[in-house]
Each structure stands twice: as C-alpha cells, then as structure tokens.
Amino acid sequence: IRLVQSGDEVKKPGTSVRLSCKASGYTFTTLGISWVRQAPGQGLEWMAWISANNGATSFAQRFQDRITMTTDTSTSTAYLELRGLTSDDTAVYFCARDSSNYDGGWRIFFDYWGQGSVVTVSS
Amino acid sequence: QSVLTQPPSVSAAPGQKVTISCSGTTSNIGKNFLAWYQQLPGTAPKLLIFDSDKRPSGITDRFSGSKSGTSGTLDITGLHTGDEAVYFCATWDDNLSAVVFGTGTKLAVL
Numbered sequence: 001i002r003l004v005q006s007g008d009e010v011k012k013p014g015t016s017v018r019l020s021c022k023a024s025g026y027t028f029t030t031l032g033i034s035w036v037r038q039a040p041g042q043g044l045e046w047m048a049w050i051s052a053n054n055g056a057t058s059f060a061q062r063f064q065d066r067i068t069m070t071t072d073t074s075t076s077t078a079y080l081e082l083r084g085l086t087s088d089d090t091a092v093y094f095c096a097r098d099s100s101n102y103d104g105g106w107r108i109f110f111d112y113w114g115q116g117s118v119v120t121v122s123s
Numbered sequence: 124q125s126v127l128t129q130p131p132s133v134s135a136a137p138g139q140k141v142t143i144s145c146s147g148t149t150s151n152i153g154k155n156f157l158a159w160y161q162q163l164p165g166t167a168p169k170l171l172i173f174d175s176d177k178r179p180s181g182i183t184d185r186f187s188g189s190k191s192g193t194s195g196t197l198d199i200t201g202l203h204t205g206d207e208a209v210y211f212c213a214t215w216d217d218n219l220s221a222v223v224f225g226t227g228t229k230l231a232v233l
Contacts, residue, residue: 034222036168043125044160044168044211046222060221094167106215108222109158109173116167 001025021095028076145212
C-alpha cells in the first residue's frame with residue numbers, strides 16, 4: 001500500500017495550491033483520505049476528510065471556506081485545493097489513508113501516509 | 124492550538140521503559156478511541172496504536188497503549204536509539220467535529 005503525493009510548491013500570497021495523492025495497493029473506493037498538515041517545527045493539524053466511495057467530506061472549521069477536495073476513482077487519486085494562501089499556510093501537507101469508523105465511539109486512525117508535499121507561501 | 128495535552132519531552136536510557144501521557148476531555152478521549160503516531164525526523168508519521176490499545180501488523184510489541192477516562196498512555200519498553208522521535212496522540216472531538224492531535228512528545232534515548 002502506497003500513497004504518493006505531488007511535488008513541492010512555492011506560491012504567492014492570495015493564490016491557490018492543488019495537491020494530489022495517488023493511492024495504490026488497495027481498493028481506493030473502500031476507504032477515505034484525510035489531509036493533515038504540519039507547519040515548520042510544529043505539530044500535526046487535521047484539515048479534512050473525503051470518502052473515496054461517495055465523495056462525502058468533513059472539514060476542520062477553520063478550513064471550511066478555503067478547501068475543495070475531490071477524488072478520481074479511475075486513477076485512485078485524491079486532490080486537495082487550498083485557496084487564499086497566506087504565509088501561515090506554509091507547511092508540509094500529508095495525505096493519509098483514513099480507516100476510521102464508528103463503533104460505540106469514533107475509531108479514527110490513519111494507517112498509511114504519503115511522503116508529504118512542502119508548500120511554501122512567500123511574496 | 125491542540126486540545127490534547129502531552130509532555131513536551133521524555134527521556135530514558137537504552138533498554139528502559141518510558142510512558143507518554145495524553146490528556147483530553149469528555150468530548151474527545153472520554154468518548155472515542157485513541158491512536159498514537161511516531162514521527163521520525165523528516166518523515167511522515169507512522170501509526171503505532173489504534174483503537175487505544177491495538178497494534179497494526181508489523182508494529183513491535185514493545186509499543187503498547189491504554190486509555191482510562193479522559194487520558195491515554197503510550198508505553199515503550201526496551202528503548203533503543205532508533206525510537207528517538209516525536210510521538211503524537213490523536214482522536215475525534217465531538218464538540219469540534221474534528222480530528223484532534225496531541226501537542227507531541229519528543230523522546231530522547233540517552
């Protein structure tokens with residue numbers, strides 16, 4: 001099982017970035033993909049989740065207005081678009097296979113991760 | 124700002140045991156299962172524990188997890204220098220409707 005992410009990006013403030021995450025080694029449509037980012041020297045921050053089965057989504061509130069996620073089941077690829085970039089969006093962005101489900105409580109876990117895509121926002 | 128609190132750092136000698144704590148509330152750890160991740164420098168996080176106390180295939184039994192009330196712990200036994208990493212806990216927060224991560228704990232094997 002592998003998740004391979006797109007390359008590093010350098011963007012100007014106010015622009016958008018689109019990242020991809022190509023999955024292999026499992027049936028893509030059986031699980032979801034979450035996106036997690038990590039600012040330099042900081043911890044992990046969950047951004048959003050998308051079901052590769054039906055396209056359902058869930059977002060962290062702070063990103064709700066700036067994110068679009070899609071999947072292409074023909075290529076087993078998930079995409080994240082983040083708009084209105086600021087310097088605070090400079091981070092490593094990871095996609096992760098999301099094997100979460102509910103069983104008397106939420107069982108949230110990310111069992112395979114992409115290698116990360118570095119996004120640098122600078123004027 | 125993380126809602127799950129971890130000690131910033133822990134340390135122990137090779138061969139010893141260390142415990143990393145993760146403190147939350149009734150809206151997150153108190154109601155949901157916990158996961159633990161290991162992040163080696165410059166790499167993506169790696170799942171160590173899911174469902175609070177289960178290990179994925181391929182994870183050594185030197186790593187074990189538990190949960191009680193609104194807190195969880197990760198125990199690492201038989202420490203060696205290869206375990207030096209940052210460890211994060213994570214769960215779902217019902218109030219935030221979001222996945223929340225702990226603040227992260229840096230392990231030093233001295």
